[in-house]
Amino acid sequence: MGGLRRLVLDVLKSHEPSSVFFAIKLSQLENVEGVNITLSEIDQETESVKITIVGTDMDYEVIRNVIEGLGGVVHSIDEVVAGKKIVEAVKTEQD
Template identity: 45%
Template sequence: MNEDESCTSPVRVLVLDILKPHKPNIVEFSKSLCNIEHIDSADITVYAVDEKTESLKMTIEGDDIDFDKLKFVIEEQGGAVHSIDKVISGKRPSYHSHTTKVKSEQVSI
């Protein structure tokens, strides 16, 4: 690929670290993100809360995520993208899950 060509593989998963005010709550926040074209789901976890803000770890999944549109909607609601922590892109779905599922068993001692 030369300098004039751009990568056209669609972004399918983004993991972001977000700082946002308490309002809107994460339910309304996630609904607004899922209204963006090509976004199928938003998995949001609040990992820190202070007097005025919440820190979120957010996994966005879709078939061709437009990061600029996503960032615009986040900022429109008072949020800020602190970091992009993971990206999965490509022309076909990833067979490597972005989360690990562990089966737990109760063990008697």
């Protein structure tokens, strides 16, 4: 089975709901096997978080809709992995 295997999203969210709640809601989606949320930046009203989601044949639109439904905004898609297996990025001389 192919499809989306991993997404890394830069998301802006308010302090509530918590990152724990976000992670639980996202982990309950069909084909999602795991969710990692890392705090990047925090201010008085919002948090910037990096959300890594791993699964098989995931649906980005469903994921984005859940994030937006919880009051978050996807600022950028920082990594996309698709296909039959996860291919890790490799450092090259130019890096």
